[in-house]
Amino acid sequence: MKPLNTAQKQGFIRCHDCGNLIKSTTEALCPVCGHSVTARKPHSVKQTIALIISALCLYIPANIFPIMSVTQLGVAKTHTIVGGIAALIHSDMVPIALLVLVASILVPLMKLLGLSLLLLCVHYQWQTNARLFTRLYRVIAFVGRWSMLDIFIISILVALVDLGGVAQVIAGSAATAFAAVVVLTMFAAKSFDPRLIWDHQLSYE
Amino acid sequence: MYEACPECDLLLKPATPEHGEKAHCSRCGYLLQRPRKHSIERTLALSLAGLILIVPANLLPMVGIKIFGNSRDGTLWSGVSALLKEDMWAVALLVLFSSVLLPLVNLVLAFLISLHLYLQKANVHLIRWMRWLQHLNEWAMLEVYALGIIVACVKLAGMAELRFGFGLYAFIALLIVNAMLSNELDSYLFWRRIAQLSKKS
Ligand SMILES: [Zn+2]
Numbered sequence: 350m351k352p353l354n355t356a357q358k359q360g361f362i363r364c365h366d367c368g369n370l371i372k373s374t375t376e377a378l379c380p381v382c383g384h385s386v387t388a389r390k391p392h393s394v395k396q397t398i399a400l401i402i403s404a405l406c407l408y409i410p411a412n413i414f415p416i417m418s419v420t421q422l423g424v425a426k427t428h429t430i431v432g433g434i435a436a437l438i439h440s441d442m443v444p445i446a447l448l449v450l451v452a453s454i455l456v457p458l459m460k461l462l463g464l465s466l467l468l469l470c471v472h473y474q475w476q477t478n479a480r481l482f483t484r485l486y487r488v489i490a491f492v493g494r495w496s497m498l499d500i501f502i503i504s505i506l507v508a509l510v511d512l513g514g515v516a517q518v519i520a521g522s523a524a525t526a527f528a529a530v531v532v533l534t535m536f537a538a539k540s541f542d543p544r545l546i547w548d549h550q551l552s553y554e
Numbered sequence: 555m556y557e558a559c560p561e562c563d564l565l566l567k568p569a570t571p572e573h574g575e576k577a578h579c580s581r582c583g584y585l586l587q588r589p590r591k592h593s594i595e596r597t598l599a600l601s602l603a604g605l606i607l608i609v610p611a612n613l614l615p616m617v618g619i620k621i622f623g624n625s626r627d628g629t630l631w632s633g634v635s636a637l638l639k640e641d642m643w644a645v646a647l648l649v650l651f652s653s654v655l656l657p658l659v660n661l662v663l664a665f666l667i668s669l670h671l672y673l674q675k676a677n678v679h680l681i682r683w684m685r686w687l688q689h690l691n692e693w694a695m696l697e698v699y700a701l702g703i704i705v706a707c708v709k710l711a712g713m714a715e716l717r718f719g720f721g722l723y724a725f726i727a728l729l730i731v732n733a734m735l736s737n738e739l740d741s742y743l744f745w746r747r748i749a750q751l752s753k754k755s
Pocket residue numbers: 559560561562563564579580581582583584
């Protein structure tokens with residue numbers, strides 16, 4: 350059997366957008382779709398690090414400040430993300446509380462930690478189960494959008510519950526920070542190039 | 555001719571799976587190809603159905619509530635306008651893009667691309683449209699929004715009377731059509747056809 354080989358080692362580059370295989374030396378633009386040709390996503394590691402750090406910074410205000418305030422019969426209560434989950438548990442909505450816990454806390458944390466782990470793997474050239482790491486990357490890329498759940502819930506509640514002092518829901522400043530965290534982590538996952546995990550694996554040569 | 559795996563860069567001989575079969579990368583397990591029967595025709599039909607459904611899903615009230623005799627109807631847009639009223643313009647924009655604009659843009663792009671491929675008509679924009687569709691796909695979050703509606707309704711059920719409007723049914727239908735659309739759209743085939751068409755012209 351022929352040894353496994355990557356396109357890059359054989360002098361080929363796969364176009365990021367259309368998947369066309371190009372001889373590395375000949376073209377600067379993909380002859381099919383016109384996208385600029387680079388073997389790996391350009392500045393993948395640097396961009397991912399920058400986006401993760403910005404997301405981490407915003408993750409703090411997103412959890413400290415109130416994400417919404419609920420007024421019922423003249424009594425206003427503000428909730429942080431964690432406080433909102435605690436309130437849900439108190440009112441016996443445990444499944445919903447779990448759902449919000451996963452979408453608003455576990456998923457963003459998992460994305461930030463997971464991407465950091467992937468970056469460490471690339472930087473220190475770990476000889477690991479690259480298939481497992483690639484799977485981790487796929488999970489991170491897939492679950493990212495589900496963190497928007499809390500933002501959508503707030504937008505629906507804000508629109509429906511709007512009766513002045515009687516009953517009103519107002520979005521808090523943490524909503525903006527949290528929305529930014531979701532967007533930044535989605536971009537971070539997009540800018541990471543999973544092929545970097547495979548490039549230094551010796552056991553697959 | 556060879557192709558390369560987009561996630562591990564393994565050089566591969568292109569597999570030729572049958573309709574309904576899947577071809578995975580032998581090294582990292584990436585789903586390389588998943589050919590569908592009549593992918594272009596079905597994409598065309600489904601995107602047209604989606605474009606029709608997106609109108610009532612956007613304009614008709616989805617969920618209404620009644621608290622202390624005061625009733626209120628919510629559409630897809632009312633969340634955006636309520637957030638704007640509270641000066642949360644960044645969140646409002648994000649909700650607008652992910653629940654209204656990008657689902658629409660994606661349907662329009664899928665419709666235009668499959669129409670041109672169906673009619674075998676070349677167009678200078680075809681490649682650009684396909685590229686946009688690929689990049690914008692993950693930012694349209696109708697299914698996340700649907701889960702948001704469910705959670706919001708459960709939260710409100712204790713304190714108010716809920717009413718479901720025709721907009722919600724249109725939204726659910728749109729959700730199903732969208733899921734079928736992304737299942738039927740065979741981007742491998744689409745790129746190959748687009749490359750053939752642009753070579754001819
Ligand atoms: Zn692979």
